[in-house]
Amino acid sequence: MPYREVTIPVGEEQADALSDALLELGALSVSVEDRYGDSAQEQALYGEPGLPPPASAWQQSLLRALFADEPQADAALAALLAAGALPDLRDVHQTTVADQDWVRLTQAQFQPVSIDDALWIVPSWHEPPATAAPVIRLDPGLAFGTGTHPTTRLCLQWLARHALHGRSVLDYGCGSGILAIAAAKFGATPVVAVDIDPDAVQATAANAEANAVSLHAGLPDRVSNTRFDVVVANILSAPLKLLAPALAAHVKPAGQLVLSGILQRQADDLIDAYAPYAALRVDQALDGWVCLAGPTRG
Numbered sequence: 582m583p584y585r586e587v588t589i590p591v592g593e594e595q596a597d598a599l600s601d602a603l604l605e606l607g608a609l610s611v612s613v614e615d616r617y618g619d620s621a622q623e624q625a626l627y628g629e630p631g632l633p634p635p636a637s638a639w640q641q642s643l644l645r646a647l648f649a650d651e652p653q654a655d656a657a658l659a660a661l662l663a664a665g666a667l668p669d670l671r672d673v674h675q676t677t678v679a680d681q682d683w684v685r686l687t688q689a690q691f692q693p694v695s696i697d698d699a700l701w702i703v704p705s706w707h708e709p710p711a712t713a714a715p716v717i718r719l720d721p722g723l724a725f726g727t728g729t730h731p732t733t734r735l736c737l738q739w740l741a742r743h744a745l746h747g748r749s750v751l752d753y754g755c756g757s758g759i760l761a762i763a764a765a766k767f768g769a770t771p772v773v774a775v776d777i778d779p780d781a782v783q784a785t786a787a788n789a790e791a792n793a794v795s796l797h798a799g800l801p802d803r804v805s806n807t808r809f810d811v812v813v814a815n816i817l818s819a820p821l822k823l824l825a826p827a828l829a830a831h832v833k834p835a836g837q838l839v840l841s842g843i844l845q846r847q848a849d850d851l852i853d854a855y856a857p858y859a860a861l862r863v864d865q866a867l868d869g870w871v872c873l874a875g876p877t878r879g
Contacts, residue, residue: 584609584678585654589644589667596642602666606657608646615642647678691720694729699741700763715766717792719759732841735865735872736760736815739839745769748810751831753824758785758798760813765794769811772796775803804831813839818847822854829858832877839864841872848873 587608591599600611648654654675661667693710694702701716703709709716740760746768752761755774758781765772774785774796785798797803812832814821821828821840832838838859843851848871852861861875 582649582680584680585648585651586676586678587644587646587648587654587658588674588676589646590672591642591644593640593642596644599644599661599666602661602664603644603646603657606660607653608648608657610647612645613642614645651675651677691729694734696734696737696763697741700737700766702759715763717759717762717766719757719762719788719792731867731870732815732843732872733759735867735870736813736839736841737763739864739872739874740764740767740813743811743837745811749773749833751775751804751807751809751812753801753812753814753828753831754816754820755785755798756781756815758788758796760815761785761796761798762789762792762794764811764813765789765796766792770795773804773807773809774798775801777801807831808833809836811837811839815841817842818844818851821851825854825858829855829877832859835876837874838877839872839874841870843871843873845869845871 750764750769752774761774861873864872864874
């Protein structure tokens with residue numbers, strides 16, 4: 582069944598109210614985008630990780646509202662005109678959108694990912710490659726971490742290059758559990774994954790079971806007095822700085838601390854913050870992000 586898409590240009594002050602009104606008038610969905618996206622006038626709205634956004638909305642936006650059919654779209658526009666929410670329809674456009682297999686289209690965005698030929702991340706709807714390398718079956722879900730983001734890849738590359746067999750590993754801020762699962766696939770034991778988000782803990786436990794690996798998932802208080810050979814934390818710069826004493830306290834003497842979620846320009850600041858606890862250095866960089874790693878002191 583085809584749908585009807587209505588596109589309405591709006592100013593910054595109208596975007597939220599008009600979006601709500603369209604949903605109340607029967608729109609199946611409403612998206613908001615920069616009216617001048619992909620042009621020289623494009624406005625950067627979202628700030629860097631750990632920093633507040635420079636603005637709450639674009640100065641000029643496009644609302645794209647999807648309706649079940651053309652009569653519903655026409656009725657919604659008529660109601661907006663009658664209420665004075667729209668002055669006229671001169672810049673409003675309607676198009677027919679063909680029905681599609683949205684699940685298949687979403688799945689097509691996620692392909693198998695190779696980590697230096699030492700590990701594969703494979704969504705469940707793909708056949709795993711013929712390889713002797715460990716394979717993690719992992720689907721996008723409620724928690725962050727599918728192996729495609731540079732910070733996740735940098736941590737996975739570190740784990741792949743280091744002998745983990747028989748060593749204890751803590752994944753702090755585990756998200757989907759991908760780093761903890763990878764460590765277990767590389768022979769680490771025991772492996773513990775913690776996160777402040779209960780959804781992440783649940784996702785990690787489910788993903789570990791799906792990959793037939795043994796690990797313990799829970800909230801951070803689970804490891805209050807435990808030390809590990811390796812502690813890996815892929816979070817963001819600001820919380821990593823605050824967590825410096827706590828994370829270092831979870832590493833055995835001369836154990837390895839591995840940190841990511843850090844922009845290249847933030848690397849020196851993080852190295853200084855951890856200097857009393859560990860001798861960190863930039864392990865690798867990718868697409869403007871870095872992974873810091875090194876032994877703890879003492």
